[in-house]
Amino acid sequence: MNTKKTANLIFFLMTGFGAASLVFMTAGILVTLVVESWPGIERFGVIKFLLSRDWNYAKESFGAARPLTGAILAAVMAVAMATPVALGVAIFLTELCPAKLKGSVALAIELLAAIPSVIYGLWGLFVLAPFLEKYFQPLVGKVLGDVPWIGGYFQTKMAGGLNLVTASMILGVMILPFIASLAREGFAQVPEALKESAYGLGATRWETIRAVVWPSAQKAVMGGIIMATGRALGETMAVAYVIGNRHGALESLFSPYVTVTSVIANEFNEAGPIQMSALFYLTLALFLANLLILSLAKRLLRRT
Amino acid sequence: MRTSKPHWGRVWRNRVALTLATLSAVFGLALLFIILYDILRHGLSALSLDLLTKDPAGPMSGGGLKGAFLGQGLLTLVATLVGAPLGILAGTYLAEYGRDKKISKVILSICDLAMSLPSIVVGVFVYSLLVKPLGGFNGWAGVVALAIIMIPLVTRTTESLLSMVPWTLREAALALGSSYHVVIIKIVYRKAASGILTGVLLAIARVAGETAPLMFTSFNNNHFEFSLSRPVASVTVTVFQYAGSPYATWIDQAWAAALVVTAVVLFLNIIGRMAVKWRG
Numbered sequence: 319m320n321t322k323k324t325a326n327l328i329f330f331l332m333t334g335f336g337a338a339s340l341v342f343m344t345a346g347i348l349v350t351l352v353v354e355s356w357p358g359i360e361r362f363g364v365i366k367f368l369l370s371r372d373w374n375y376a377k378e379s380f381g382a383a384r385p386l387t388g389a390i391l392a393a394v395m396a397v398a399m400a401t402p403v404a405l406g407v408a409i410f411l412t413e414l415c416p417a418k419l420k421g422s423v424a425l426a427i428e429l430l431a432a433i434p435s436v437i438y439g440l441w442g443l444f445v446l447a448p449f450l451e452k453y454f455q456p457l458v459g460k461v462l463g464d465v466p467w468i469g470g471y472f473q474t475k476m477a478g479g480l481n482l483v484t485a486s487m488i489l490g491v492m493i494l495p496f497i498a499s500l501a502r503e504g505f506a507q508v509p510e511a512l513k514e515s516a517y518g519l520g521a522t523r524w525e526t527i528r529a530v531v532w533p534s535a536q537k538a539v540m541g542g543i544i545m546a547t548g549r550a551l552g553e554t555m556a557v558a559y560v561i562g563n564r565h566g567a568l569e570s571l572f573s574p575y576v577t578v579t580s581v582i583a584n585e586f587n588e589a590g591p592i593q594m595s596a597l598f599y600l601t602l603a604l605f606l607a608n609l610l611i612l613s614l615a616k617r618l619l620r621r622t
Numbered sequence: 623m624r625t626s627k628p629h630w631g632r633v634w635r636n637r638v639a640l641t642l643a644t645l646s647a648v649f650g651l652a653l654l655f656i657i658l659y660d661i662l663r664h665g666l667s668a669l670s671l672d673l674l675t676k677d678p679a680g681p682m683s684g685g686g687l688k689g690a691f692l693g694q695g696l697l698t699l700v701a702t703l704v705g706a707p708l709g710i711l712a713g714t715y716l717a718e719y720g721r722d723k724k725i726s727k728v729i730l731s732i733c734d735l736a737m738s739l740p741s742i743v744v745g746v747f748v749y750s751l752l753v754k755p756l757g758g759f760n761g762w763a764g765v766v767a768l769a770i771i772m773i774p775l776v777t778r779t780t781e782s783l784l785s786m787v788p789w790t791l792r793e794a795a796l797a798l799g800s801s802y803h804v805v806i807i808k809i810v811y812r813k814a815a816s817g818i819l820t821g822v823l824l825a826i827a828r829v830a831g832e833t834a835p836l837m838f839t840s841f842n843n844n845h846f847e848f849s850l851s852r853p854v855a856s857v858t859v860t861v862f863q864y865a866g867s868p869y870a871t872w873i874d875q876a877w878a879a880a881l882v883v884t885a886v887v888l889f890l891n892i893i894g895r896m897a898v899k900w901r902g
Contacts, residue, residue: 322801323801325801325803325804326801326802326803326804328803329803329806329807330719330802330803332711333711333712333714333715333718333719334715334719335708335711336707336708336709336710336711336712336713336714336715336777337711337712337715337716337720337729337777339708339712339773340712340729340732340733340736340773340774340777341729341732343736343770343773344732344735344736344739346747346751347739347743347744347747350747350750350751351743351746351747354750402646403646403649403650404646405643405646406642406643406644406645406646406647406649407643407646407647407650409640409643409646410643410644410646410647411647413640413643414640414643414644415647421899423647423651425892425895426650426651426654427647427650427651427654428891428895429654429888429891429892430650430653430654430657432827432828432887432888432891433657433831433884433887433888434830434831434832434833434858434883434884434887435831435832435833435834436831436833436858436861436862436880436883437661437831437861437880437883437884438657439862439865440861440865440876440877440880441657441660441661443865444664444865444873444877445660491653491657494650494653495650498650520628522628522632522633522635522636523636523640524635524636524639524640525632525636527639545738548738549738551740552739552740552741552742552743553740554740554741554742554833554834555833555834555858555862558862559862559865559866579740579742579834582742582746583742583834583837586746586749586837586838587837587838587841597746598746598750601742601743601746601747604740604742604743605739605743608735608738608739608740608743609735611738612734612735612738616734
């Protein structure tokens with residue numbers, strides 16, 4: 319009887335150790351990031367760091383404004399491009415796709431998220447960027463380049479095809495399956511009887527989707543979009559290849575720029591002490607942004 | 623009896639919307655095939671046995687990426703040996719001993735946070751934990767980084783699978799006089815085994831293509847040694863470095879290596895997801 323109890327206790331402690339390892343590693347990440355970025359926090363402050371556009375190695379003055387702008391712009395553009403397509407995919411899979419094909423189509427879309435980030439980067443660098451530079455950028459420049467005030471942001475001012483738009487397109491492909499699957503979950507939660515009563519009233523499929531499915535799935539889709547934004551913000555290797563890595567003013571969406579992750583990926587292994595601390599500081603900002611986004615999305619997705 | 627047809631505008635709006643939805647799905651599929659086609663097209667030209675069996679050479683003289691493949695395999699294997707058991711144990715705590723306790727909810731939230739963390743954050747953390755204090759890049763740091771990514775993934779699947787095993791099953795076994803740990807190991811685990819295995823497989827697939835957490839930890843190495851205390855080469859980091867090089871031969875090798883990584887990762891994913899479906 320006693321050995322039984324001891325054995326149970328030992329197993330209990332082992333599982334507790336597993337759970338504790340999760341807590342300690344997450345807490346450890348936060349504490350380490352704060353400690354390592356402390357010299358940077360002391361030197362640059364919080365508001366000043368967030369608003370400073372400096373990235374000056376000689377003066378050892380580093381600010382997060384440009385990497386943050388780049389990351390947010392790239393993520394928002396990616397989400398804006400991916401969401402309509404993802405919603406279309408979700409509608410197709412829940413309402414239109416023949417049952418036989420459903421599994422394979424869903425799997426194929428999911429696989430887009432399984433391709434490693436570094437492979438997307440390689441593809442972006444050698445296939446997508448040259449393609450966009452040759453065909454897409456001149457077209458956009460022609461159409462939007464002369465619009466007063468904002469036209470300049472659509473002109474190609476530097477060659478290469480490595481820029482915010484290319485990065486956001488790759489991110490868009492990577493987060494597409496993510497939004498699609500969360501939207502699909504949301505659509506699937508709408509009771510069949512509700513939809514049937516709409517059909518019974520003579521509504522078309524599209525009207526049923528808009529008036530019955532969409533209102534109840536809205537929150538899930540919003541949650542998915544927010545989670546996808548978080549993913550896009552933290553995505554590294556794909557962006558590091560195609561963003562161009564240029565610390566300078568943003569004159570055009572088709573000019574090389576920086577994002578939080580691209581700066582970390584490209585400069586971490588060769589950084590001086592203060593720059594290193596600034597990079598840890600950026601990582602801390604990424605951690606906190608992630609925390610914020612997750613809690614926001616959870617509220618919408620109502621998951622525990 | 624004649625039914626009145628809906629107004630033509632409504633019919634057309636319906637057709638346009640559904641066509642757009644179908645086109646979205648076609649577009650998504652096309653993207654996958656275009657990307658895979660490009661990887662195949664570029665990768666096959668440089669794919670050879672040398673790539674897997676020879677050591678790296680200068681940009682002008684062939685060579686292969688033997689060390690990178692072995693290194694990535696070693697890192698992933700050891701990370702799985704560390705991460706999978708810890709994740710399974712954590713999931714067991716959450717679903718069994720900690721079931722319905724407040725602390726489980728807190729830990730589950732922490733698990734979700736850990737799961738959603740960008741992998742570069744993990745890389746930066748492990749650099750500070752195991753590279754800086756030890757004075758250099760090393761394989762163990764890479765292992766720890768990959769394990770940290772793996773643990774929350776495995777925890778989540780284990781927790782949800784164990785929670786699905788009916789509680790009455792445990793009660794039946796407990797009533798026969800078994801102690802709780804025996805019930806968990808002999809009955810609950812057995813019931814959830816294939817699912818947990820699938821979860822581990824998908825976690826391996828996720829980790830096997832990671833680059834950012836390895837760049838600052840195990841870094842790279844031109845020679846392969848069975849030692850985790852020195853820098854360890856990996857295919858993903860090599861792809862990143864070679865693709866940024868000015869040498870055509872290295873870029874070709876990057877594509878070939880990318881082809882192998884993509885094939886392995888997609889294969890693991892397809893197996894894992896099919897297994898999920900077969901179980902229902």
